[in-house]
Amino acid sequence: MLTMEEAQMLLTQKVEEIIQTEKVSLFDALGRKLAEDIIAVRDQPPFPRSPLDGYALRGEDTTGASHDTPVTLKVIGKVYAGSVYEGTVKKGEAVRLMTGAPIPDGADTVIRQEDTDLGGDTVSVYRELRPYQNYCYQGEDYQAGSILVKKGRTLHAGIITVIASLGKTEVEVFKRPRIALLSTGDEVLLPEAEWKPGKIYDTNRAYIGSRLMELQNPPVFSEHISDEGSVVAEEIRRIAPVTDLIITTGGVSVGEKDIMHEVVDILGAKQLFWKVRVKPGSPTLAFIWEGTLVLCLSGNPFGAIANFELLGRPVLYALTGQEKWKLRTQQAKLQNDFIKPAGGRRFLRGWLEDGKVYLNGKNQASGAILAMADCNCLIEITPDMAGAKAGECVQVYML
């Protein structure tokens, strides 16, 4: 039987990072991966800019200015942010201007209005200024032609802001992996369907579908399918050409209804592996059909959940190269005992907060669902731990 790490390696070797791109509107690009270098089309600021409200003037005109010995200049015009003063400021002249306005030609500094008599036709200046004091140079933030954001970055609000500063409203991003989700099992009811004895509602698609949405990659297909090998095989034939990864749940164990083995045979697919040395969900199966990876998880709720996180996410990481899919682990101090012998490598549902991890007090059985309500990480119990005691340091895998 493979270790989890061996299974991860086999899976991730079988997929390639997606190189197809598409243009999307800027706000839709949040969380997506940038597929172009963002290049400045002009300088920023696009002109020498006033950082404050006051008067643009020539620094040399202020020599010796103080409150007691003010220098008086002729006010030749006024300019607000968004406008341009077309003339040139000469010796003995000043232009009234507001924060964000372009500094007119000839002027090399701006005195803030608090250091003047506020002015009118003339303005009295109470302070000496050096040239280029209070002066935002054209291009001091970035220069035309420079690369502002490199291809490959994941777009967050800050990067969106930089792109918006160019006036762009669309951006080229890498396409998202196309993921299909198929739940199997004749005991599984569709949501809202009338409950009948022997039946349970579909939770596996709810979990994996929500996780894909949380990580901004909603599934392109999400369906429940009957427990017939031929039907499942036909569906995989139909959707494989337009998906990058198919995740199924159920039918992977050794019972008569464990149809995924039959599916592999019907398709004549290449099995990558069957069974991974972890609990829950050890009978995970993986195969390739016509180049598309099919990851078949246990139908047991926590088996499907844990192995989507432990085996599915690394595949998504390989497909996208985006950090958000990477498994993040950390050490944490366990706050409760787990008395059941591990009997192999086992994952439990936990809640991590401030470096402490609480073993979810709920039923931890792989068929149990309620424990998911208070689960933000998986706690790893290794075979040598023979259970786990409060105070022990454990490795947790963040959801």
Place this chain on the structure above:
Amino acid sequence: MLTMEEAQMLLTQKVEEIIQTEKVSLFDALGRKLAEDIIAVRDQPPFPRSPLDGYALRGEDTTGASHDTPVTLKVIGKVYAGSVYEGTVKKGEAVRLMTGAPIPDGADTVIRQEDTDLGGDTVSVYRELRPYQNYCYQGEDYQAGSILVKKGRTLHAGIITVIASLGKTEVEVFKRPRIALLSTGDEVLLPEAEWKPGKIYDTNRAYIGSRLMELQNPPVFSEHISDEGSVVAEEIRRIAPVTDLIITTGGVSVGEKDIMHEVVDILGAKQLFWKVRVKPGSPTLAFIWEGTLVLCLSGNPFGAIANFELLGRPVLYALTGQEKWKLRTQQAKLQNDFIKPAGGRRFLRGWLEDGKVYLNGKNQASGAILAMADCNCLIEITPDMAGAKAGECVQVYML
């Protein structure tokens, strides 16, 4: 002038947590705040369930069974997951069943098929089992009538899964705060508009709008508005009745075009404060009009960004009670020098990774935009620091 904490307190006291609710579809509820207790309508599992593939039987029938002394039972039926065996298992009898199938009446345990001869009309059992071994009790995960998830929780994939286990497809959540975003400034161009001298593109709505989207609360209005006090006042009159918070950018300083003071006068609104002792963006203004809080940020890009995070997010937290809006701070070791004297409490753009925080090498001026591309936190420089040196421990505010 107020401290940041005083401003936060004044702002958050003026809003109340939203109590209106709405029904949304389950997947749309991700990240929303639950407005109902989720109560189990039936037991889970809804029936005693087989945890494995094998035979349901009476434990007492297996007394003394071993590989050498097997016990042979009559197979009276077969049941798959999703079906129900209607009869009762009596002494000497067994029912073939698959994982997830209901355990028939009369049977009190399930032997896994690997511990049998696989069976046919009869089955030979190679192991002793105690009653209720390999037996998932009805309701062992949760019982009908119990509260599974309490009102007030933020819905994550695990909670969605628990709700899906009830067959529900809709859920009652608290309404999201209705946030309006108004950028002002005649120098501001709309996206895609032709660039003209003296103009810059709107980045403030890009940042705050993206952050609201990242935090799953897109603005209900987002517009650019002209630098006319009467126009801005009219727009606030129009939208205030249908918004919980209005955020404006620009027009808050002391220049002639700093129209937000005029807006307060025109509206006859109650000013909460003007100016906060932080850099950048100190001239932040806040007022209440007809019960709606209006937070007016500096138009300088980093002034608007920093104060949206430091003052706007706490208001969103007060409106929602959701942790995702809470300012999260941590201590980190600064990796570069910041030589400019702080001259008061100042925030810089930084990148936090593994407990180390890198001062963004880009231009940190409040008008500079590019530094946002590599910013995932704000670094606080306190007045007593007189700059900051590599190796110093600083407080960072996570974006």
